[in-house]
Amino acid sequence: MRTQRQVVDYALQRRALLADVHAGRVAVEEVCDAGPYLLRAARFHGEPTEQACPVCRKERLTLVSWVFGDALRHAAGSARRPDELERLAALHADFSVHVVEVCNSCRWNHLVLSYVMGSGGDPDTGTGRARERRRTVAE
Numbered sequence: 001m002r003t004q005r006q007v008v009d010y011a012l013q014r015r016a017l018l019a020d021v022h023a024g025r026v027a028v029e030e031v032c033d034a035g036p037y038l039l040r041a042a043r044f045h046g047e048p049t050e051q052a053c054p055v056c057r058k059e060r061l062t063l064v065s066w067v068f069g070d071a072l073r074h075a076a077g078s079a080r081r082p083d084e085l086e087r088l089a090a091l092h093a094d095f096s097v098h099v100v101e102v103c104n105s106c107r108w109n110h111l112v113l114s115y116v117m118g119s120g121g122d123p124d125t126g127t128g129r130a131r132e133r134r135r136t137v138a139e
């Protein structure tokens with residue numbers, strides 16, 4: 001595995017949101033809103049886990065890795081398998097990866113991790129530096 005930089009773990013936000021859901025402060029429909037695009041990405045590009053869905057507990061969660069960054073051009077904003085991430089990291093200086101967990105049963109989805117991958121790039125010019133982009137994957 002290539003070095004992952006600027007790793008951000010969203011476990012706290014996830015736990016807080018789940019606590020709100022279980023307490024009834026947030027509606028289940030609000031958090032179980034994975035769209036067909038995300039569900040399809042989970043099916044074809046996702047990594048299965050042993051972890052049960054925290055909302056419905058019926059299905060095991062799938063992790064989907066989305067890649068972002070100008071350097072990726074047409075590949076930006078797409079879901080990639082782990083081996084493809086490695087290949088992209090060898091080809092590009094800098095791009096960010098957002099890992100989203102998805103339940104194919106109740107459509108729960110949440111960002112769990114984000115990090116930067118790539119061969120490095122030139123810190124002086126900042127070329128190839130992935131710009132942080134907020135983007136919903138629930139569309």
Ligand SMILES: [Zn+2]
Binds near residue numbers: 053
């Ligand atoms: Zn579920």
